[in-house]
Amino acid sequence: MKGENSMSASQKPGLWTARSSRLTPHGFLLTLAALLLAVPASHAAKIGDLSETTLAVQALRFFTFQDPSVRYALAGSILLGISCGMLGSFIVVRKMALVGDALSHAVLPGVAVGFLWNMSKDPVAIFIGATIAGLLGTVVVRLIQQTTRLKEDTALGLVLATFFAAGICLLTMIQRLPTGNKSGIDKFLFGQAAAIGPGDVKLMAIVTLVAFAIILVFYKEFLVTSFDPAFARVAGIPAQVFHYVLMLLLAGAVVIALQAVGVVLVSAMLITPAASAYLLTDRLSRMVWLSAIFGLLAGALGSFLSFLGPNLPTGPFMVLGATAVFVLAFLFGPRHGIVIRGIRRRSRASRVQRENTLKSIYHVLEGRDFKGDGVSLRELAERRRETVEEAARQSRELRRHALATLHEEGNLIFLTPDGWQLACAIVRNHRLWELYLTNAAQIAADHVHEDAEKIEHVLGDEVVREIERRLANATRDPHGRPIPSLSDMQRGGATSERSPASVGYGKRT
Amino acid sequence: MTTLIPAFDFHRVFIAPWTSDLSSHGWTVLMGFFVAAACGLVGNYLILRRMALVGDAISHSVLPGLVVAFLLARSRHAIVMFLGALVAGLLTTLLIEVIHKKSRVKQDAAIGITFSSLFAVGVILVSLFASQVDLDQECVLYGEIGYVSTDLPVSIAGVQIGPATVIRMGMVALITALLVILIYKELLVSSFDPALAFSLGINATVIHYGLMCWLSVVVVSSFESVGAVLVIAMLILPGATASLLAHRLPTVLLLSVLHAALCSVLGLHLGLWLDCTVAGAMVVMGGFLFGLAWVFSPSQGLLRRWLWMRQSPTGEGEGEAG
Numbered sequence: 001m002k003g004e005n006s007m008s009a010s011q012k013p014g015l016w017t018a019r020s021s022r023l024t025p026h027g028f029l030l031t032l033a034a035l036l037l038a039v040p041a042s043h044a045a046k047i048g049d050l051s052e053t054t055l056a057v058q059a060l061r062f063f064t065f066q067d068p069s070v071r072y073a074l075a076g077s078i079l080l081g082i083s084c085g086m087l088g089s090f091i092v093v094r095k096m097a098l099v100g101d102a103l104s105h106a107v108l109p110g111v112a113v114g115f116l117w118n119m120s121k122d123p124v125a126i127f128i129g130a131t132i133a134g135l136l137g138t139v140v141v142r143l144i145q146q147t148t149r150l151k152e153d154t155a156l157g158l159v160l161a162t163f164f165a166a167g168i169c170l171l172t173m174i175q176r177l178p179t180g181n182k183s184g185i186d187k188f189l190f191g192q193a194a195a196i197g198p199g200d201v202k203l204m205a206i207v208t209l210v211a212f213a214i215i216l217v218f219y220k221e222f223l224v225t226s227f228d229p230a231f232a233r234v235a236g237i238p239a240q241v242f243h244y245v246l247m248l249l250l251a252g253a254v255v256i257a258l259q260a261v262g263v264v265l266v267s268a269m270l271i272t273p274a275a276s277a278y279l280l281t282d283r284l285s286r287m288v289w290l291s292a293i294f295g296l297l298a299g300a301l302g303s304f305l306s307f308l309g310p311n312l313p314t315g316p317f318m319v320l321g322a323t324a325v326f327v328l329a330f331l332f333g334p335r336h337g338i339v340i341r342g343i344r345r346r347s348r349a350s351r352v353q354r355e356n357t358l359k360s361i362y363h364v365l366e367g368r369d370f371k372g373d374g375v376s377l378r379e380l381a382e383r384r385r386e387t388v389e390e391a392a393r394q395s396r397e398l399r400r401h402a403l404a405t406l407h408e409e410g411n412l413i414f415l416t417p418d419g420w421q422l423a424c425a426i427v428r429n430h431r432l433w434e435l436y437l438t439n440a441a442q443i444a445a446d447h448v449h450e451d452a453e454k455i456e457h458v459l460g461d462e463v464v465r466e467i468e469r470r471l472a473n474a475t476r477d478p479h480g481r482p483i484p485s486l487s488d489m490q491r492g493g494a495t496s497e498r499s500p501a502s503v504g505y506g507k508r509t
Numbered sequence: 510m511t512t513l514i515p516a517f518d519f520h521r522v523f524i525a526p527w528t529s530d531l532s533s534h535g536w537t538v539l540m541g542f543f544v545a546a547a548c549g550l551v552g553n554y555l556i557l558r559r560m561a562l563v564g565d566a567i568s569h570s571v572l573p574g575l576v577v578a579f580l581l582a583r584s585r586h587a588i589v590m591f592l593g594a595l596v597a598g599l600l601t602t603l604l605i606e607v608i609h610k611k612s613r614v615k616q617d618a619a620i621g622i623t624f625s626s627l628f629a630v631g632v633i634l635v636s637l638f639a640s641q642v643d644l645d646q647e648c649v650l651y652g653e654i655g656y657v658s659t660d661l662p663v664s665i666a667g668v669q670i671g672p673a674t675v676i677r678m679g680m681v682a683l684i685t686a687l688l689v690i691l692i693y694k695e696l697l698v699s700s701f702d703p704a705l706a707f708s709l710g711i712n713a714t715v716i717h718y719g720l721m722c723w724l725s726v727v728v729v730s731s732f733e734s735v736g737a738v739l740v741i742a743m744l745i746l747p748g749a750t751a752s753l754l755a756h757r758l759p760t761v762l763l764l765s766v767l768h769a770a771l772c773s774v775l776g777l778h779l780g781l782w783l784d785c786t787v788a789g790a791m792v793v794m795g796g797f798l799f800g801l802a803w804v805f806s807p808s809q810g811l812l813r814r815w816l817w818m819r820q821s822p823t824g825e826g827e828g829e830a831g
Contacts (some may be wrong), residue, residue: 098565098620146811161741
């Protein structure tokens with residue numbers, strides 16, 4: 001079991017550190033390792049009838065790869081993970097995730113018919129039968145959508161359940177036959193990686209390679225038809241043809257996965273790795289790669305876990321492996337993860353808070369014509385209409401960011417040069433924007449304050465320069481107050497040597 | 510190959526179930542009807558709200574709810590099962606919403622991820638605790654409707670009425686019908702026009718979660734007899750067939766109940782003839798009835814469209830879209 005964890009953990013760092021420059025990699029990897037450790041551990045705890053020694057023995061058997069059945073199972077799981085992950089990314093970006101679900105249920109009657117062809121689990125016959133049934137299912141879905149007023153979801157659910165029911169009927173009929181009972185065809189429902197044989201692995205390798213080659217050759221066409229069907233039509237790309245090529249490849253991927261994952265859960269192997277990849281990147285090519293890797297990991301993990309105990313189905317473990325990856329990406333994704341977005345939102349909120357405090361300090365200073373240096377907590381609190389405690393908290397926050405220094409037991413706030421510069425910049429943004437709105441957008445002067453309150457925190461240098469240019473370097477805002485100039489900002493916090501022409505001596509009107 | 514489809518024996522397939530074997534097959538048909546009618550009535554609203562696949566999701570994720578409820582309470586009492594299913598159903602709805610709202614993953618993928626993970630948990634629990642749960646993997650998939658008549662009978666005041674499962678399902682179907690009649694207006698308005706519903710003071714969120722809760726209850730009571738996947742057919746097929754044949758909601762609701770009755774009777778005969786699982790056969794017959802409606806519907810069937818296109822050669826098809 002240790003080996004599995006270290007293997008997965010050693011494969012992941014390269015992948016993640018390459019992508020997550022903003023995230024601290026150490027904390028992330030620790031969480032990842034902890035979760036990977038937790039999965040087998042909690043699983044082991046659940047198996048009451050197996051003692052620890054047999055678990056370890058089973059795990060050892062798995063990693064020494066002496067058993068040919070282990071080699072086939074692992075190779076098969078990895079291949080199916082790759083092909084499902086790769087093709088799944090296309091259906092996820094096309095918002096067709098549940099087509100994969102319908103397709104995977106619809107192949108069941110084809111499996112049964114393929115089995116009946118020569119009454120054995122001939123991989124090729126089953127593959128052909130199932131692929132045809134899957135394609136037929138997607139065609140029926142399209143037809144129902146085109147010729148009735150039923151919507152896509154209804155058509156999908158309808159085809160999925162009816163085809164599946166037909167398959168179940170056939171399966172129960174086969175099991176009634178004298179030869180059918182021990183055929184192991186019921187393993188197609190939940191999957192058993194141990195049932196994968198050399199013939200299956202060969203077929204899986206062929207299907208995966210073909211899918212890979214087709215995607216490589218027609219990558220551009222798949223990209224365009226996925227994101228911009230109208231443009232594809234203009235460019236002369238037959239979108240219908242590529243739709244059905246994709247469906248054919250998907251049916252192939254689903255069918256080779258049946259043996260190990262089972263009919264019911266194959267759709268998860270299509271959707272979940274691709275959705276995890278979708279959370280981590282914006283480029284389709286990277287998404288396809290990531291998704292294939294996630295599929296591979298989930299496949300390997302699932303075949304390993306189901307090998308540990310007798311009669312454990314493989315499919316559900318693979319699905320849970322894929323879900324674990326998704327949960328990690330959902331929470332800790334470097335760009336769209338919940339955690340990182342929460343942190344970003346909080347840091348933005350505290351930055352706005354700091355800037356507002358600086359602005360209030362500026363206003364206090366301005367109110368007494370910039371005479372005297374420090375601003376007392378009481379003045380700040382009055383200005384912001386807050387309690388003194390709140391003002392004290394904010395002043396400490398400023399000190400923490402080296403924007404101000406505190407004197408007289410924290411009662412007097414002095415801005416540092418950086419703080420002064422930032423305070424001027426915010427006030428300047430605010431007043432410039434007010435002036436711009438009144439002059440250029442002709443909004444009444446008493447309506448512009450609210451808008452400026454919001455935008456002052458997000459105006460960039462370039463926009464400020466552009467506004468200044470358009471306003472011909474105006475010096476006063478619509479309310480008659482002076483707009484701090486660049487030279488005021490560079491002067492720093494010291495107010496004693498302020499020249500009369502500059503900001504400090506403009507009287508309020 | 511010859512033994513795959515048994516010889517057609519008219520007496521065994523059509524006469525015996527209604528005469529000598531009525532005591533067992535009668536209950537099977539009745540159970541099938543109750544399941545299909547209750548699911549069909551709820552399913553109509555799922556179709557109207559374009560939530561057919563949320564039904565798919567809930568029918569899968571009820572499984573872990575059932576197993577966990579059983580393992581915690583150590584009882585197979587109906588209340589325990591309903592509670593487990595309710596929690597699982599609400600959890601599914603919530604998870605789908607969270608994934609969909611809090612990330613860039615679209616709703617369809619969110620549905621797929623949620624139900625497959627929960628179902629996987631359920632299957633693993635079933636296979637780990639198979640000896641205790643009294644559910645096997647096959648039963649989870651296609652149920653055991655053929656065995657309902659062997660269930661423990663319920664008796665009131667000393668008179669035996671019938672197998673407990675059938676009676677319970679009958680109650681659920683009856684309550685479903687009553688609910689549909691009692692809050693008909695609220696369901697109708699909130700399904701077709703959420704804005705109008707809001708202005709009338711109908712709380713759409715309450716209706717939504719209420720529908721999901723009731724869906725979980727219906728699904729869990731159908732679960733034992735038809736399994737997780739075939740429930741979806743029972744949810745969607747009656748409503749879809751009926752909506753091809755009629756335009757007004759009351760007619761559609763009545764037609765879907767009729768569809769439920771037909772597919773349970775025909776399904777029993779098909780199942781007896783082919784000697785396969787009766788639940789599967791019922792769904793196959795339901796699908797067959799849908800196919801008939803699709804082709805022969807008087808207002809929008811394929812045949813009608815074809816005739817219409819021939820009559821107006823300039824019409825170049827697609828003109829009739831409804």
